[in-house]
Amino acid sequence: MAFKVGLLGFGTVGTGTAAILRDRDRRNPLLQDIEIGRVGVKSLDKPRAIALDPDLLTTDLESIVTDPDIDIVVELIGGLEPARSLILKAIAAGKHVVTANKAVIARYGDELYAAANKAGVYILLEASVGGGIPIIKPLKESLGANRISQITGIVNGTTNYILTQMTEEGADFDAVLTEAQQLGYAEADPTADVDGLDAADKIAILASLAFGGRIDREAIYCEGIRQVSAEDISYAEKLGFTIKLLAIAQKTENRDNTLQVRVHPTLLPNAHPLASINGVYNAVLVEGEPIGQVMFFGPGAGEGPTASAVVSDILAIAGILKSAGKNTALNPLLSCSHQDYSAIAPMEEVVTRFYARFLCGDRPGVIGHLGTCFGKHEVSLESVVQIGFQDKLAEIVVVTHDVQEKNFRQALEEVRSFSALDSISIASVLRVF
Amino acid sequence: MAFKVGLLGFGTVGTGTAAILRDRDRRNPLLQDIEIGRVGVKSLDKPRAIALDPDLLTTDLESIVTDPDIDIVVELIGGLEPARSLILKAIAAGKHVVTANKAVIARYGDELYAAANKAGVYILLEASVGGGIPIIKPLKESLGANRISQITGIVNGTTNYILTQMTEEGADFDAVLTEAQQLGYAEADPTADVDGLDAADKIAILASLAFGGRIDREAIYCEGIRQVSAEDISYAEKLGFTIKLLAIAQKTENRDNTLQVRVHPTLLPNAHPLASINGVYNAVLVEGEPIGQVMFFGPGAGEGPTASAVVSDILAIAGILKSAGKNTALNPLLSCSHQDYSAIAPMEEVVTRFYARFLCGDRPGVIGHLGTCFGKHEVSLESVVQIGFQDKLAEIVVVTHDVQEKNFRQALEEVRSFSALDSISIASVLRVF
Ligand SMILES: NC(=O)c1ccc[n+]([C@@H]2O[C@H](COP(=O)([O-])OP(=O)(O)OC[C@H]3O[C@@H](n4cnc5c(N)ncnc54)[C@H](OP(=O)(O)O)[C@@H]3O)[C@@H](O)[C@H]2O)c1
Ligand SMILES: NC(=O)c1ccc[n+]([C@@H]2O[C@H](COP(=O)([O-])OP(=O)(O)OC[C@H]3O[C@@H](n4cnc5c(N)ncnc54)[C@H](OP(=O)(O)O)[C@@H]3O)[C@@H](O)[C@H]2O)c1
Numbered sequence: 088m089a090f091k092v093g094l095l096g097f098g099t100v101g102t103g104t105a106a107i108l109r110d111r112d113r114r115n116p117l118l119q120d121i122e123i124g125r126v127g128v129k130s131l132d133k134p135r136a137i138a139l140d141p142d143l144l145t146t147d148l149e150s151i152v153t154d155p156d157i158d159i160v161v162e163l164i165g166g167l168e169p170a171r172s173l174i175l176k177a178i179a180a181g182k183h184v185v186t187a188n189k190a191v192i193a194r195y196g197d198e199l200y201a202a203a204n205k206a207g208v209y210i211l212l213e214a215s216v217g218g219g220i221p222i223i224k225p226l227k228e229s230l231g232a233n234r235i236s237q238i239t240g241i242v243n244g245t246t247n248y249i250l251t252q253m254t255e256e257g258a259d260f261d262a263v264l265t266e267a268q269q270l271g272y273a274e275a276d277p278t279a280d281v282d283g284l285d286a287a288d289k290i291a292i293l294a295s296l297a298f299g300g301r302i303d304r305e306a307i308y309c310e311g312i313r314q315v316s317a318e319d320i321s322y323a324e325k326l327g328f329t330i331k332l333l334a335i336a337q338k339t340e341n342r343d344n345t346l347q348v349r350v351h352p353t354l355l356p357n358a359h360p361l362a363s364i365n366g367v368y369n370a371v372l373v374e375g376e377p378i379g380q381v382m383f384f385g386p387g388a389g390e391g392p393t394a395s396a397v398v399s400d401i402l403a404i405a406g407i408l409k410s411a412g413k414n415t416a417l418n419p420l421l422s423c424s425h426q427d428y429s430a431i432a433p434m435e436e437v438v439t440r441f442y443a444r445f446l447c448g449d450r451p452g453v454i455g456h457l458g459t460c461f462g463k464h465e466v467s468l469e470s471v472v473q474i475g476f477q478d479k480l481a482e483i484v485v486v487t488h489d490v491q492e493k494n495f496r497q498a499l500e501e502v503r504s505f506s507a508l509d510s511i512s513i514a515s516v517l518r519v520f
Numbered sequence: 521m522a523f524k525v526g527l528l529g530f531g532t533v534g535t536g537t538a539a540i541l542r543d544r545d546r547r548n549p550l551l552q553d554i555e556i557g558r559v560g561v562k563s564l565d566k567p568r569a570i571a572l573d574p575d576l577l578t579t580d581l582e583s584i585v586t587d588p589d590i591d592i593v594v595e596l597i598g599g600l601e602p603a604r605s606l607i608l609k610a611i612a613a614g615k616h617v618v619t620a621n622k623a624v625i626a627r628y629g630d631e632l633y634a635a636a637n638k639a640g641v642y643i644l645l646e647a648s649v650g651g652g653i654p655i656i657k658p659l660k661e662s663l664g665a666n667r668i669s670q671i672t673g674i675v676n677g678t679t680n681y682i683l684t685q686m687t688e689e690g691a692d693f694d695a696v697l698t699e700a701q702q703l704g705y706a707e708a709d710p711t712a713d714v715d716g717l718d719a720a721d722k723i724a725i726l727a728s729l730a731f732g733g734r735i736d737r738e739a740i741y742c743e744g745i746r747q748v749s750a751e752d753i754s755y756a757e758k759l760g761f762t763i764k765l766l767a768i769a770q771k772t773e774n775r776d777n778t779l780q781v782r783v784h785p786t787l788l789p790n791a792h793p794l795a796s797i798n799g800v801y802n803a804v805l806v807e808g809e810p811i812g813q814v815m816f817f818g819p820g821a822g823e824g825p826t827a828s829a830v831v832s833d834i835l836a837i838a839g840i841l842k843s844a845g846k847n848t849a850l851n852p853l854l855s856c857s858h859q860d861y862s863a864i865a866p867m868e869e870v871v872t873r874f875y876a877r878f879l880c881g882d883r884p885g886v887i888g889h890l891g892t893c894f895g896k897h898e899v900s901l902e903s904v905v906q907i908g909f910q911d912k913l914a915e916i917v918v919v920t921h922d923v924q925e926k927n928f929r930q931a932l933e934e935v936r937s938f939s940a941l942d943s944i945s946i947a948s949v950l951r952v953f
Pocket of ligand 1: 389
């Protein structure tokens with residue numbers, strides 16, 4: 088039995104996917120049953136890294152998703168449209184769908200899952216989070232017996248590369264970004280990566296699968312790494328922390344069914360399993376009961392790794408079709424379903440530790456005033472360190488105990504109003520894990 | 521549709537499994553369809569951590585594996601017999617099988633897989649390696665499109681705990697072993713763990729799945745941690761290494777289809793992803809093409825984590841039965857099949873780096889002699905460090921470049937014969953990653 092795959096897109100991931108599918112000499116015999124039926128692209132003239140029978144190529148992507156010969160549609164064009172419409176049309180035509188598109192799943196996951204379930208087809212998305220790292224399938228299947236309490240991920244390779252370089256070289260954000268762009272680790276327009284939007288898409292997907300509810304993408308708090316400075320990285324190091332852009336989804340303990348979902352740079356204790364994930368690597372830490380902690384680590388992007396994930400989804404569908412035939416019910420472990428929206432706690436209610444750096448004029452009583460502002464809003468301090476002098480201003484770093492974001496913000500307001508006297512300025516504020 | 525599970529064994533893992541199955545309030549609706557039909561134990565009088573309907577309990581395990589009401593037999597008694605015979609009888613009676621038993625799979629995997637494939641049932645074994653860590657399913661399914669080149673694991677929690685404690689406390693093996701036994705991290709008879717036998721079972725299973733061939737368990741080189749000394753750990757640290765008990769399976773590059781499969785304490789560079797896996801945690805690093813490196817990290821044992829893996833296998837079978845019914849062909853991604861035995865390279869042919877520590881009388885020319893012995897057998901040295909003095913003897917540590925094990929052994933023989941002059945003794949020899 089042979090299964091025909093229709094590829095939408097033949098760029099980085101599409102090419103990698105075709106490279107695996109056309110290499111017959113692999114350990115998995117099931118790969119022999121999979122054929123590339125059609126390939127949809129934007130331009131027919133573009134030179135391609137893999138020579139394809141020109142008859143396979145088309146710019147008419149609609150004709151692929153409705154082609155009766157195609158069993159599985161693999162969406163690798165990216166972006167919201169026409170990806171979303173093409174996926175919906177493929178589903179309506181009874182095709183199984185594989186996609187690497189985090190943007191479309193994070194925003195239209197519910198719509199797509201509902202359509203797929205109604206049509207009795209699978210929509211699989213292993214490559215949409217963590218590139219080659221097996222995370223979606225392990226989360227849905229291998230950890231399926233667990234109550235998940237928290238997912239913490241380094242899910243954006245560009246920002247992890249930048250932060251790692253800043254840490255190793257003591258360099259500033261802008262310099263490292265330029266270098267990353269030259270090396271191809273960052274896009275010309277780096278916004279989606281450095282402002283945390285890509286990470287927010289991914290944690291939305293993970294949270295919806297782990298907690299079984301729809302996630303309002305717009306409700307995710309999202310802070311990027313542009314304001315992380317070389318100084319803060321170095322002070323964090325002195326205090327035993329590494330700064331990482333974390334994507335976090337966790338159950339709030341005191342409020343039933345409320346989730347915290349957020350992306351921000353975070354000071355991680357060096358002993359934390361995610362603290363040693365460097366460069367373009369990604370990792371996702373899943374915590375639950377009774378499993379405890381498990382972590383999945385690997386390449387978060389790239390042609391080969393991402394294609395490995397795409398092909399594993401194609402194989403999963405082919406394996407089912409081959410063993411059970413085409414007219415069986417969906418396996419509840421592989422299909423995605425969502426009930427209601429998960430309530431997402433407002434950021435002010437999040438409880439976390441904070442790191443803040445202040446520049447203080449050398450007036451007597453300044454540290455005392457800082458302490459008073461914090462005390463007034465029930466922010467208790469774990470450590471206060473005077474790190475050094477900068478332009479004759481004393482640099483003071485505080486790390487708080489766990490505190491409600493709201494209280495901490497109020498305390499900072501208090502400090503700010505005091506600094507109208509021009510003796511304290513807030514140089515940076517970061518969260519601590 | 522409800523599926524009935526027959527549990528063989530109700531000890532640590534059996535109790536944990538029942539705890540999950542009887543807790544109806546979990547996120548996975550499929551769990552609602554699974555019922556505990558029978559439970560087989562050795563003693564009916566033993567107090568049990570979970571109260572079971574006494575009618576469920578029996579000491580007649582054969583009656584469970586042939587019970588027409590049972591769909592899935594879960595073998596959690598451990599050991600070779602009666603586990604092997606019971607699994608074979610369950611398969612013959614058309615039951616799907618889930619097992620956590622690495623010993624029986626490492627030795628009789630081929631026989632059990634062949635019987636299962638013939639009978640058209642699954643035999644799943646996620647819990648047999650890495651406790652709660654999803655590794656078997658990701659290896660078979662998520663990484664199914666890859667050519668695996670190497671698997672490197674810390675797959676025994678007891679030895680990893682002991683080595684971690686020795687590293688952190690500078691303590692000797694015997695002292696830490698006693699402590700580990702008191703804490704329940706090591707068994708009264710620690711042989712299977714500390715001599716590397718348990719790790720060898722696990723790497724046999726991983727290698728057979730990753731490379732698709734049968735592994736002769738007896739051909740696995742196996743060296744435990746008894747001879748690792750506090751001194752070597754501390755010298756390794758000074759050189760930038762952490763000592764871990766690694767289980768390694770890798771394709772030999774120059775010899776087609778030959779595998780190296782071995783378990784031994786190893787000096788790992790501190791930057792290696794496995795170097796920071798501490799305590800009872802396990803981790804498995806998989807390398808392949810096109811994925812690159814992926815690592816799976818988590819709790820390698822324990823009631824809850826291991827039960828999480830067992831139940832994920834039960835769910836996998838229930839999901840298939842529920843969606844596809846009972847009379848479908850086996851899904852090739854989930855079933856295990858083996859062709860021929862993999863040829864395992866003899867240890868003498870393995871190429872690796874070595875660490876060796878020598879105690880030398882303070883005679884002129886001793887270091888020169890060491891160098892001569894190594895040079896004669898084409899062992900080139902990466903570093904030679906005189907670390908200190910012990911009982912008036914100079915302590916010299918060498919780290920070699922990559923060298924064939926055979927050549928290194930011959931060089932050591934040469935050193936040994938020279939040491940008949942009583943001026944050099946070999947204090948320890950370890951491999952370096
Ligand atoms: N690259 C990675 O490392 C990576 C990792 C994880 C996930 N992903 C995801 O994988 C997807 C694909 O990424 P990529 O890096 O492979 O993208 P890419 O290199 O930019 O390739 C996009 C492909 O889609 C085609 N295409 C785009 N818009 C089209 C349209 N409107 N009509 C027809 N064809 C269209 C392009 O055609 P032409 O070739 O004719 O221009 C190109 O072949 C994205 O969702 C991305 O987020 C990528
Ligand atoms: N414990 C872990 O963390 C862990 C982790 C990974 C894998 N595993 C594997 O899981 C399996 C079970 O381990 P465990 O720790 O749960 O063992 P355990 O606590 O010793 O429990 C063994 C159970 O099997 C029953 N049993 C043993 N031999 C029997 C026989 N001949 N007839 C009937 N019943 C028999 C015992 O009955 P009684 O209760 O009446 O004595 C007991 O309920 C083993 O293969 C082990 O390697 C364990």
